[in-house]
Amino acid sequence: MKTISKVVAAALLAGALLPSASWAQSAPVFSAAVGLHSLSAMLPPTAPSAGGLQITGLGGNSAPWTIVVLLTFLTLIPSILLCVTPFARLLIVFHFLRQALGLQTTPSNQTLIGLSMILTFFLMQPVGVVIYDNSIVPLQAGTITPVEALSRAGEPMRQFMAHYVRDKDVALFLELAKEPRPHNVQDLSFRVMLPAYILSELKAAFQIGTVLFLPFLIVDMVVASITTSVGMMQLPPVVISTPLKLLLFLMVDGWHLLIGALMRSFS
Numbered sequence: 197m198k199t200i201s202k203v204v205a206a207a208l209l210a211g212a213l214l215p216s217a218s219w220a221q222s223a224p225v226f227s228a229a230v231g232l233h234s235l236s237a238m239l240p241p242t243a244p245s246a247g248g249l250q251i252t253g254l255g256g257n258s259a260p261w262t263i264v265v266l267l268t269f270l271t272l273i274p275s276i277l278l279c280v281t282p283f284a285r286l287l288i289v290f291h292f293l294r295q296a297l298g299l300q301t302t303p304s305n306q307t308l309i310g311l312s313m314i315l316t317f318f319l320m321q322p323v324g325v326v327i328y329d330n331s332i333v334p335l336q337a338g339t340i341t342p343v344e345a346l347s348r349a350g351e352p353m354r355q356f357m358a359h360y361v362r363d364k365d366v367a368l369f370l371e372l373a374k375e376p377r378p379h380n381v382q383d384l385s386f387r388v389m390l391p392a393y394i395l396s397e398l399k400a401a402f403q404i405g406t407v408l409f410l411p412f413l414i415v416d417m418v419v420a421s422i423t424t425s426v427g428m429m430q431l432p433p434v435v436i437s438t439p440l441k442l443l444l445f446l447m448v449d450g451w452h453l454l455i456g457a458l459m460r461s462f463s
Contacts, residue, residue: 278316279390279393279394280353280357280390280393281316281319281320282315282316282319282320282397282462283312283313283316284394284397284398284401285397285398285400285401285404285458286311286312286315286316286458287308287309287312288398288401288402288405289401289404289405289408289454289458290303290308290311290312291308291405292401292404292405292406292408292409293405293408293454294308295409296405296408296409296412296413296441297412297438297441297442297445298412298416298434298437298438298441299438315455315458315459318459319459319462320356323352323353323356326352327348327349327352327353330348330349330351330352331345331346331348331349332345332349334348350386351382354381354382354384354386354389355381357389357390357393358381358384358389360393360396360397360400360462361389361392361393361396362392362395362396362399365391365392365393365395365396365399366384366388366389366392368392368395369387369388369391369392370388373385373387373388375387375388400461404457404458404461408454411444412441412444415437415440415441415444416433416434416437416441419433419436419437419440420433420437423436
């Protein structure tokens with residue numbers, strides 16, 4: 197009997213506490229529902245759709261689609277900026293240098309990317325100042341519209357890319373786009389300028405990387421021929437040539453010469 201009475205007492209106590217616990221769990225939900233109702237009361241009324249009310253976003257589109265478009269655009273901005281700046285040329289040349297020295301992971305990819313970004317910022321700083329003065333400052337003052345600010349920001353970038361784009365690449369994309377030949381750079385659309393600039397940068401980067409590769413290739417060939425002639429088959433030639441290439445690179449102050457030549461190629 198005592199056991200039965202204990203069980204009954206425990207059941208009664210659980211029944212008394214259960215409503216309060218369920219109310220504690222549902223209180224935040226109730227508060228959030230009240231807050232959402234208050235927020236919806238503050239929003240302007242929208243036209244009902246088949247599934248209920250629809251919150252409109254930019255340009256009359258639904259808010260989820262607006263968020264998707266903005267997030268996609270923000271994701272693509274870094275890639276676009278890297279393709280219209282010297283970043284691609286610098287990074288490719290640094291990877292050529294690492295392969296020519298016979299090093300696989302030193303310097304690391306993060307180091308090379310960071311160095312390329314710093315040098316890109318150094319080269320693009322004058323262009324950024326012009327864009328800030330001609331586009332961002334008037335936009336903040338309210339004297340121009342965002343569309344006009346974007347148009348003004350494109351002109352300095354167009355002038356920068358025009359110095360390094362090849363006529364051959366421009367002619368190729370003009371033919372592919374079926375656009376008439378422009379009279380000057382200002383008449384050239386970004387649809388043609390951007391791919392032509394990227395192609396020109398790739399060509400310049402591979403040219404510099406090939407010239408950079410040749411001295412270290414000669415060292416590899418000399419070491420391989422010497423080790424083969426003396427019958428040293430136990431030790432691979434790359435093990436001997438890598439320290440020699442590093443020593444040669446340090447003796448001529450290779451980083452100073454390479455970065456100086458890269459910076460002057462953009463002057």
